[in-house]
Amino acid sequence: MSKLVPQLDQIFARTDNLLTELMEVITAFGHLTETVEEINHLTTRLDGFGQGEFEIGQLQTTLQSLEDNLDNLVTLINRLNYAQSLIIEFQDFLVTTQAELRMQSNNLEPTSPYRQQLEELIANLAELESRIDQNTAEIIEVINNYNPLLTEVTSWQEDVTTVNQVLANLEAGDEERAQELVADLTDGDLFAELNEVQQQSLALDLVELEEEVASLQRLDFEAIVEELEYIQQALPKLRDEEITDSIDLIDQHLAGSVIPGAELSLLVPAEAELEGVEAIVEQQLGAGLSSYTSQVAIINPDLRGQIYQILSEVKTLLMALTAIISILFFLLFDQTLLINAIRLIERDQNKKQWIDLGSCYGCLTGASLLGTTFYLTGAEIPYIPFYISFLVGGVLGIIAAKKAKAMNEISQDEFRAGQAFGFNYAQIMQEIIIPTSKPGLLKLLNKRKVYF
Amino acid sequence: MLQVNNLIKSYGSTQVLTGVDFKVNKGETVAIMGPSGCGKSTTIRCINRLTEPDGGEIIFKGVPVLELSEQQLLSLRKEIGFVFQKFNLIERLTVLENIILPVIKTEVEACEQELEQKALQVLEKVKLAEKATSSIKQLSGGQKQRVGIARALMIDPSLLLLDEPTASLDPILVREVLEVIEELTDLQDTAIIIVTHEVSFALQVADLILLMDQGRIVEQGSPAEIFVAPQSEVGQKYKKLLEYY
Numbered sequence: 001m002s003k004l005v006p007q008l009d010q011i012f013a014r015t016d017n018l019l020t021e022l023m024e025v026i027t028a029f030g031h032l033t034e035t036v037e038e039i040n041h042l043t044t045r046l047d048g049f050g051q052g053e054f055e056i057g058q059l060q061t062t063l064q065s066l067e068d069n070l071d072n073l074v075t076l077i078n079r080l081n082y083a084q085s086l087i088i089e090f091q092d093f094l095v096t097t098q099a100e101l102r103m104q105s106n107n108l109e110p111t112s113p114y115r116q117q118l119e120e121l122i123a124n125l126a127e128l129e130s131r132i133d134q135n136t137a138e139i140i141e142v143i144n145n146y147n148p149l150l151t152e153v154t155s156w157q158e159d160v161t162t163v164n165q166v167l168a169n170l171e172a173g174d175e176e177r178a179q180e181l182v183a184d185l186t187d188g189d190l191f192a193e194l195n196e197v198q199q200q201s202l203a204l205d206l207v208e209l210e211e212e213v214a215s216l217q218r219l220d221f222e223a224i225v226e227e228l229e230y231i232q233q234a235l236p237k238l239r240d241e242e243i244t245d246s247i248d249l250i251d252q253h254l255a256g257s258v259i260p261g262a263e264l265s266l267l268v269p270a271e272a273e274l275e276g277v278e279a280i281v282e283q284q285l286g287a288g289l290s291s292y293t294s295q296v297a298i299i300n301p302d303l304r305g306q307i308y309q310i311l312s313e314v315k316t317l318l319m320a321l322t323a324i325i326s327i328l329f330f331l332l333f334d335q336t337l338l339i340n341a342i343r344l345i346e347r348d349q350n351k352k353q354w355i356d357l358g359s360c361y362g363c364l365t366g367a368s369l370l371g372t373t374f375y376l377t378g379a380e381i382p383y384i385p386f387y388i389s390f391l392v393g394g395v396l397g398i399i400a401a402k403k404a405k406a407m408n409e410i411s412q413d414e415f416r417a418g419q420a421f422g423f424n425y426a427q428i429m430q431e432i433i434i435p436t437s438k439p440g441l442l443k444l445l446n447k448r449k450v451y452f
Numbered sequence: 453m454l455q456v457n458n459l460i461k462s463y464g465s466t467q468v469l470t471g472v473d474f475k476v477n478k479g480e481t482v483a484i485m486g487p488s489g490c491g492k493s494t495t496i497r498c499i500n501r502l503t504e505p506d507g508g509e510i511i512f513k514g515v516p517v518l519e520l521s522e523q524q525l526l527s528l529r530k531e532i533g534f535v536f537q538k539f540n541l542i543e544r545l546t547v548l549e550n551i552i553l554p555v556i557k558t559e560v561e562a563c564e565q566e567l568e569q570k571a572l573q574v575l576e577k578v579k580l581a582e583k584a585t586s587s588i589k590q591l592s593g594g595q596k597q598r599v600g601i602a603r604a605l606m607i608d609p610s611l612l613l614l615d616e617p618t619a620s621l622d623p624i625l626v627r628e629v630l631e632v633i634e635e636l637t638d639l640q641d642t643a644i645i646i647v648t649h650e651v652s653f654a655l656q657v658a659d660l661i662l663l664m665d666q667g668r669i670v671e672q673g674s675p676a677e678i679f680v681a682p683q684s685e686v687g688q689k690y691k692k693l694l695e696y697y
Contacts, residue, residue: 350504417540419502421554421607422529424522431553436544451556452549 022210025083035072042066046182063164070157077150084143087136094129319379331400334440336408359401366397453478459508468494470667481637481644483654486664492647496613500532533604535614539596541588548584551603578602578632594625614646
């Protein structure tokens with residue numbers, strides 16, 4: 001991306017540069033024909049100087065004009081050479097840009113809209129390159145024909161200059177000497193070679209090339225470059241591959257329909273037509289979906305999913321442990337008082353004790369509290385069924401019942417005193433037993449009811 | 453005021469009371485005496501049903517106590533003061549609070565100030581007014597028992613039951629408790645039943661002495677009758693004891 005964006009940016013500058021040059025060459029080429037004709041005309045005139053009477057002054061004027069035209073011709077040929085180098089350079093640039101684009105495109109997911117854009121761009125550039133190739137082959141060949149002529153023209157130009165300087169020093173009456181010099185000048189195949197160059201064809205090829213290059217500007221480079229630049233700026237510290245990966249990720253999650261690390265597996269009967277199923281899935285879940293089908297089941301470990309699962313299990317386990325510890329504390333600090341009270345009342349009522357009601361109460365309370373807590377909080381012990389929580393709660397309740405006397409012993413003397421006062425059991429609990437118990441929920445709730 | 457007929461109580465296979473009969477009149481002081489384990493404490497605990505009797509009849513102010521509903525029983529207990537052998541005070545409360553506690557649920561109309569006033573008067577009777585704000589833990593055994601007596605008096609009982617009030621006290625402290633109880637026997641409206649081993653005290657304050665042995669009353673009569681010409685073996689033992697002192 002770091003190479004591609006500046007490269008795509010260069011397309012504008014290079015295209016502009018080439019177009020300007022081509023237009024100037026084409027314009028100059030319009031004068032080439034005139035120049036060559038003028039040179040032809042002037043050389044004909046020079047030939048005429050050798051056959052009849054003439055004035056040296058007229059010859060000088062003609063030679064001066066020839067010298068100017070030759071100068072123009074040299075400039076034009078040089079310009080053609082420069083244009084030729086630009087065209088070759090531009091072709092190379094197109095090839096390099098395509099290669100860069102191809103590399104970036106290959107990094108993207110096949111379904112990525114960015115990849116589609118880049119592929120379109122590559123196709124356009126390839127087509128342009130192909131068309132330019134056809135034109136430039138001819139153009140370069142024609143221009144190459146001019147190159148050997150350039151040396152000759154330059155040499156002849158120097159000769160014309162020399163002759164002109166010599167003529168300037170001749171005195172009147174030296175026309176013969178002048179004729180000899182001119183005859184030397186016109187003796188050669190240069191003009192024939194100049195005429196042989198397919199000037200018209202070259203002019204047409206240049207115009208066509210200019211049109212092709214101009215067509216490059218019609219491609220929507222600007223939008224693509226702008227988008228790529230935005231991505232590059234947004235992800236400045238990433239390598240190109242990472243940026244393309246990021247684009248892929250964004251593409252996949254743009255619709256918000258993909259959960260990271262999650263995978264949707266649809267198992268269909270063997271006789272189902274997979275393409276049809278894929279089409280339905282894409283229709284339901286969006287076109288940006290990455291789907292694959294397989295004839296056999298694949299176990300595909302998903303690291304993120306597994307970590308999430310482990311964390312969930314740890315979370316529920318922690319909740320379960322917290323619930324167990326909290327309820328054990330609650331049973332020990334609060335419910336042991338009630339367990340002792342139940343036992344005391346039972347004894348007071350002098351009933352036959354077939355079963356320990358205190359333990360039963362502890363067991364039921366523990367079971368219902370832990371079971372309900374597990375159910376409401378979603379806590380669970382991995383690999384252990386839900387109903388076991390009731391069992392664990394029951395065991396906790398029985399443990400609490402066993403430790404009840406040590407944890408929250410009720411003074412029987414105070415209990416008897418309460419009875420003697422004419423207090424009912426609730427009043428005894430409220431005024432005498434709970435206030436002397438260990439800190440807990442019961443004591444807290446009882447605070448607003450107790451008289452002392 | 454109180455009539456007990458054929459009171460029976462057993463704990464498992466052990467028969468504790470085997471038909472106890474006696475009668476207590478208004479303002480009368482009755483001392484129940486007898487050897488340990490003869491059923492004295494069980495007898496007075498059965499009167500307000502702190503211990504549930506197995507059979508018999510208890511008539512208090514013409515009301516059959518054993519036929520009372522739970523609610524009626526609670527109301528009955530508010531008329532009968534009970535002093536425990538081991539004081540049974542509420543340790544976390546102060547002396548004053550211990551005394552007020554039995555009446556907080558009954559005298560709802562009375563304001564706190566009035567209750568305090570009454571409690572202080574009762575404390576005055578047991579000579580503990582200066583300890584009103586003291587913690588129970590700061591009191592001696594004798595003082596604790598006097599607080600127990602004051603607490604029982606707070607409800608203005610028509611019957612006061614004292615279950616060996618001096619049994620947990622050392623001899624020096626016994627005197628101060630007995631003095632207080634002695635003063636209570638002057639109350640005209642309150643009948644007192646006291647379970648005690650204090651022979652001289654019983655002789656001095658009791659209107660009627662019940663001698664119990666093995667779950668039944670073996671002899672009953674005035675102190676003079678019991679200690680001068682006892683009919684029962686237990687009575688004779690007590691006579692000897694009195695002569696010894």
